[in-house]
Amino acid sequence: MQSNTDGDKKRAVEELDFDTRTSKRVAWESWEFTVIGPHQVEVTNASYGFLKDDHTYTVGVENRDGLAVPAECDCPADVHGDRDCKHKVALATVGGPTVLNAAVAVETPTAETSEAPDPVTGADKLRADGGCECDRDDFPCFDCFRAGRRDLPE
Known part of the structure; x- marks a missing residue:
């Protein structure tokens, strides 16, 4: 497992392509992260309060040469946009290496286990x-x- 350093955080952020507007939105909004399976993190924009479930997306995490980075998101902005979405940027900057590495470390369910463990x-x-x-x-x-x-x- 990788260390949780500021250097890892900086390197993960450098892997993303986003603009100043996205950076400001990530800083202004409130975020929640839940590792839901191997290489998957549920990213919730908690700024929406009781409507936050409508603003929850799954971000895939991949290991690039020993560095865990957000790879794809199922939100419309990431699917149809030219740049990386705010959910991926929030995962890299707010969640950081701790959450990214936790997603990479989750074991893939085997045939012996019928389903993935409940998220904690x-x-x-x-x-x-x-x-x-x-x-x-x-x-x-x-x-x-x-x-x-x-x-x-x-």
Whole structure:
């Protein structure tokens, strides 16, 4: 695995072709990243608040001579545009080598495993007790109810 250095970040950014407008948009907007499979990162523009799911795209990551870099995105701007999209630029600059290398390090599922592992988000790891915010309420969240961890109140 590669080191997480500023040099790797700079080299990954240099692999992309983007303009000042895209750079400013990446800096102004809020981003979330989830490794969803081998060489795949889900990039979410969280600036859209409760509509952020409509602004989530999958960015492919490839290993170029030992350097993990964003390769393609399924957003319309990347598919039809002449330059790299803001999702790829955000992954390289905001997510950086840590997220890029994590995507490259995810193992490809084998025939023994029927599906890829569930993505792990930062929020999952922040809860040291493994609990949920709904533990403080009388009413459970949907995930806890669905998993059978909490019942609906009488």
